[in-house]
Amino acid sequence: MGSTPYLRLDEAILDRNIAAMADTAAARQVSLRPHAKTHKCPQIAERQLRAGATGLTVATIGEAEAFAGAGFDDLFIAYPLWVDADAADRLRALGERARLSVGCDSVEAAANLAGLPVEVMVEVDSGHHRTGVPPESAGELAARAAGLGLVVRGAFTFPGHSYAPDGTGRAATDEAGALAAAGRTMAAHGVPAQVLSGGSTPSAGFVEPGVLTELRPGVYVFGDAQQVELGTIGFGDVALTVAATVVSHAGGRVVTDAGSKALGADRAPWATGYGRVLEVPEARVVALSEHHSTIEWPGALPRHGEQVLLVPNHVCTAVNLADAYRLVGGGTLPVAARGRNC
């Protein structure tokens, strides 16, 4: 199997990244509950737990099922689930295998959780403005959920505005402020938070001890071009690349066979292109089709048929396009929860 594109995983860098984030969490006196949506792979989650993670974060019931089926017994679905009858049946079945927490940002959604074997984590908005209640409303929602008979475990937020150049430190400050406020209002409503959970890969290193009790970064295991361009990591920390083959020199540029169906099409407004090239920092992926990436390449072009290693902008969406990782040392690992969107 020489054919490209495929996901190429360097386990030595993976293990180093896992150890480094464990150290980061320990130094900040928070527990680590990594987000498994990045890798969707039980074997990688096992390494995270062996390095000290206390449980896993997932995004969907389907991901929770994949990891519970592999023996993971402490799962947080960090998403404001809307639970219909089918989802309720699935959560009941999951509750027999794992301690489950579920995100919630409305009384409407809380009502559907009543009676299910789940603990509730109130989602608060710390500045990303996606989902979550304002921090000062967390106590009221927690009290309403408790009034429905639900166990409220704490509050969580995703400081997604950390994904901006020079925004990372500020997002960590916002995160701590929002979780502290949520904790105060929950205590004032008689529903004290045992867990105040935050965290993203860019903001993790900016967390100060004292407010957060838990971090949920995901991307750090692999790294990606966004993290490189944000300055969170260097190219040497990138564990996962997409191996691609040069198929054309049309227009004096390099065209490879890894397009948006292998790299994903994510491109933040501040990104310098559609991905980067490992070990060629001056190269830029300037265009992307489903099966083509067009690269402006400094100096002599790699020849037709040469392999190059591309760094996706956003590794979570690139991984979700493949069924397996190929390990640098040989062998494969499954992307077991690929496509588990619901």
Place this chain on the structure above:
Amino acid sequence: MGSTPYLRLDEAILDRNIAAMADTAAARQVSLRPHAKTHKCPQIAERQLRAGATGLTVATIGEAEAFAGAGFDDLFIAYPLWVDADAADRLRALGERARLSVGCDSVEAAANLAGLPVEVMVEVDSGHHRTGVPPESAGELAARAAGLGLVVRGAFTFPGHSYAPDGTGRAATDEAGALAAAGRTMAAHGVPAQVLSGGSTPSAGFVEPGVLTELRPGVYVFGDAQQVELGTIGFGDVALTVAATVVSHAGGRVVTDAGSKALGADRAPWATGYGRVLEVPEARVVALSEHHSTIEWPGALPRHGEQVLLVPNHVCTAVNLADAYRLVGGGTLPVAARGRNC
């Protein structure tokens, strides 16, 4: 199975779209070889052939294998393949089941095709500036390929610059000009083109009879938000949507559970958002995360738990994220060639 997100396919609109493109091709006196990368589904390809398509276009050897395995025996891999030893073995096996053509835009790649059971289609650049030789160089490449013992069937181009507001008609003109020039230079080099193949969904309706012998549109079977915003189709022609559930009203907006892992993250510079909402033309998907789409919604918001139908910007990448279509009338169809990137 009430859970979202999922691909929702309206077969009545699908069949109408298939018939309309067959009529378009007939009126322009060209044969139709639809691109199967859009649907990746043998059952949909069968409907295209029943409506008069003469064969299929695919993007990769893996897609060719999926369709040859389902009995399709005339396949054009419209891609400048780099054929290593493994790919050569696979093409040999494919050649026993199907008449195969393969794209080529370099002598280097042609050399790898020599001796394999494939016919060559020279790729020319008609203005999209991705892959392909300049039209005036097509004859030289065709002659070099013929000199290697290859059968050169013709020339092809993808007028991808048709994907721009007001660019569609011009792209069709460029396409015809490039293919006519390629045909002339190939004849002058003693390698006359039997096939001059072009075509994209936006440009198909602008093709004039006389130059092209074949069209290869893909997206027309389903339609998508790009086609709506280009003016190629109306919302009533959209056969495929992503069914999503409203999970939050945070910030006074609608947030659904269909994010970039269901819709794809494609966003052309001219797109008005990350997708559209069927039957709510004023709504805009203003932000997208992996499992969230944030929608600015006119008037009263749909309630928590309500389903809405989202129209992906680019249907080819959205389909590739799912394993199956759910049909409006009940039942499913497989996305059989999902993930067949190589």
